[in-house]
Amino acid sequence: PRVQTLLSIFDSPVHKFGLNASLKDEASNDIYALLTLFLSRLPEPVLAPTDILLGLRNALWVWCVKPQGVVGGLAAKTTTRIRIAQMLLGLLPTANLSL
Numbered sequence: 001p002r003v004q005t006l007l008s009i010f011d012s013p014v015h016k017f018g019l020n021a022s023l024k025d026e027a028s029n030d031i032y033a034l035l036t037l038f039l040s041r042l043p044e045p046v047l048a049p050t051d052i053l054l055g056l057r058n059a060l061w062v063w064c065v066k067p068q069g070v071v072g073g074l075a076a077k078t079t080t081r082i083r084i085a086q087m088l089l090g091l092l093p094t095a096n097l098s099l
Helices: 002-010 013-018 028-040 050-065 078-089
Strands: none
Touching: 002 013, 002 028, 028 050, 050 078
8 A cells, every 4th residue: 555655765764764755746645644653653651642642633634634625615725734734743742753
């Protein structure tokens, strides 16, 4: 599956942990699956409460993926959805920004 390929890119020093990779042409569902996998691999103490993890996952889904960024009937630009995802993931401690 494509998610496993993406994971191998973003979890590999050979690929500089995805530094030069672009998700621009990837399917939203694959990106969401990659982010969900990333979040599920974070250390337990960071996101121990299930509601926090689910809240972050739900926010990513509603604002960045479903359906292609349509919120309140308006389709968000790809750059806006990427910026929102960056801000949401920026809420995580620095130590947890890699798998």
